Amino acid sequence: MIEARDLDPLEAVALKASEVHHAPFEDFASLQFERPVILHIDNDIMNLQDAPANNYPVPGGPRLNEVTEACRRFVRNNSVCAISFSGWNSRLYVDGTTARSCRSLLSAISEAL
Numbered sequence: 001m002i003e004a005r006d007l008d009p010l011e012a013v014a015l016k017a018s019e020v021h022h023a024p025f026e027d028f029a030s031l032q033f034e035r036p037v038i039l040h041i042d043n044d045i046m047n048l049q050d051a052p053a054n055n056y057p058v059p060g061g062p063r064l065n066e067v068t069e070a071c072r073r074f075v076r077n078n079s080v081c082a083i084s085f086s087g088w089n090s091r092l093y094v095d096g097t098t099a100r101s102c103r104s105l106l107s108a109i110s111e112a113l
Contacts (some may be wrong), residue, residue, distance in 0.1 A: 001020050001023070002022075002023055002024070002027070002028045002045070003062075005023045005058060006058040014095065023067065025045070029077075030073070031074060031077070031078070032078060033079075036056070037078050037079065038081045038083070039071070039074065039082070039083045039084045040083075040085075040086075041067075041085050041105070043087075043102055044056050045061055045062070045067065046061055046063070046067055047062060047063045048061070049097075050064040050098075051064075053088040053090075053093045055092075064104065068106060068108045068109075071109050072109065074110055080113060084104070088102075
């Protein structure tokens with residue numbers, strides 16, 4: 001799990017007690033695995049300027065260009081067998097910013113594969 005900058009206290013306790021590896025965003029691009037991996041991206045990892053249409057808006061977070069470059073590096077260093085995105089809340093979908101950001105990110109990841 002990368003980033004997760006807004007865990008409630010019980011989530012933090014559960015995460016710490018689990019076998020889930022939790023790392024800061026800065027470590028993501030350099031992670032390497034010896035097996036195929038699924039890359040799942042929750043769009044709320046991105047800064048709200050780039051992905052505002054989500055149920056759990058949290059200030060801060062990396063900008064789209066930072067997430068894009070980190071994902072490019074990650075997929076170049078790993079055998080990615082699937083990619084998934086979390087959905088966004090269509091009721092919060094106002095100007096298409098989140099959709100454009102997700103399409104841009106998916107396109108960059110696909111090209112890097």
